[in-house]
Amino acid sequence: MNLGELQEKYKHSPHLLQLVDNLLLPNPQKIFLKNIQGSSPEFILSSIFFHQQTEKLNHLIVLNDAEEAAYFHNTLENLTSALDLFYFPSSFKNRKNFRLLNSSHVMLRTEMLTKLSTGGNKKIIVTYPEALFEKVVLSNTLSSNIISIKTNDTINLNSIMELFVMYGFERTDFVYEPGQFALRGGILDIYSFGNEKPYRVELFDNEVDSIRIFDPETQLSERKILQVNIIPNVETQFENSEKTTL
Numbered sequence: 154m155n156l157g158e159l160q161e162k163y164k165h166s167p168h169l170l171q172l173v174d175n176l177l178l179p180n181p182q183k184i185f186l187k188n189i190q191g192s193s194p195e196f197i198l199s200s201i202f203f204h205q206q207t208e209k210l211n212h213l214i215v216l217n218d219a220e221e222a223a224y225f226h227n228t229l230e231n232l233t234s235a236l237d238l239f240y241f242p243s244s245f246k247n248r249k250n251f252r253l254l255n256s257s258h259v260m261l262r263t264e265m266l267t268k269l270s271t272g273g274n275k276k277i278i279v280t281y282p283e284a285l286f287e288k289v290v291l292s293n294t295l296s297s298n299i300i301s302i303k304t305n306d307t308i309n310l311n312s313i314m315e316l317f318v319m320y321g322f323e324r325t326d327f328v329y330e331p332g333q334f335a336l337r338g339g340i341l342d343i344y345s346f347g348n349e350k351p352y353r354v355e356l357f358d359n360e361v362d363s364i365r366i367f368d369p370e371t372q373l374s375e376r377k378i379l380q381v382n383i384i385p386n387v388e389t390q391f392e393n394s395e396k397t398t399l
Contacts, residue, residue: 160196160232163196163199166200172197177206192228196232198214208275212276212277212278213280214280216279217281218283219284222240222279222281225279226240235277237275237276238277239261239264239278239279240279241285242262242281242284243255243281243287256332257330259331260347262284263347264348265278266347267384270296300382303361303379304363304379304380308356310356310359317334317343317383321385322334324336328343331346332346332386333351339356339357339362340354340356341353341354341356342354345381345383345384347382347384352364352366352367353374364377364378364380364381365377365378
């Protein structure tokens with residue numbers, strides 16, 4: 154039996170269909186599943202995710218710790234190939250020092266919050282208690298602080314770089330991690346906190362000539378895009394009054 158056949162068995166299992174019915178009841182239900190072995194939880198979740206009746210539901214999966222959550226997310230990603238599947242980690246490098254931020258984790262958190270605030274397709278969020286403990290920026294606050302740059306836009310370079318600094322970005326010679334920007338001649342590189350790869354904005358005087366996604370390791374451009382949305386550092390740039398629990 155291959156992976157696809159096994160998934161089909163889960164999807165059409167009477168137990169799975171009963172579970173879906175219980176999840177759709179008007180009043181919240183506490184459901185306990187026993188005798189679940191190996192990767193069965195991931196198969197069950199992926200089957201629920203693809204079920205027609207739950208197509209509009211968001212799913213929050215809370216594991217015991219970061220290692221379990223990362224493993225669960227990886228398995229679920231292999232089973233679903235879903236674009237709206239997010240790993241939501243703690244933004245700190247370690248639990249003993251709450252001043253040292255992990256920039257890649259901040260990026261993952263920001264990406265999820267941005268996608269969640271836009272609505273649209275259902276989403277799966279995989280996390281753990283330590284990450285949930287941290288407050289997140291309000292969706293309307295996040296939306297109002299996004300910097301959008303489009304091809305053919307006319308921009309004030311000095312003003313936009315000042316805005317980057319105000320939003321928690323650092324100016325460097327080369328961009329290789331989230332939260333950095335660099336200016337070389339008429340080329341502005343920016344690594345948003347909400348995207349997996351950085352952007353390269355080519356300018357002709359003050360006009361945006363082209364925008365490309367590029368590889369931070371090779372510094373080579375990969376493909377053209379028409380617009381970018383630059384997301385500030387959601388962990389450091391907003392007051393507590395602008396944050397809430399997830």
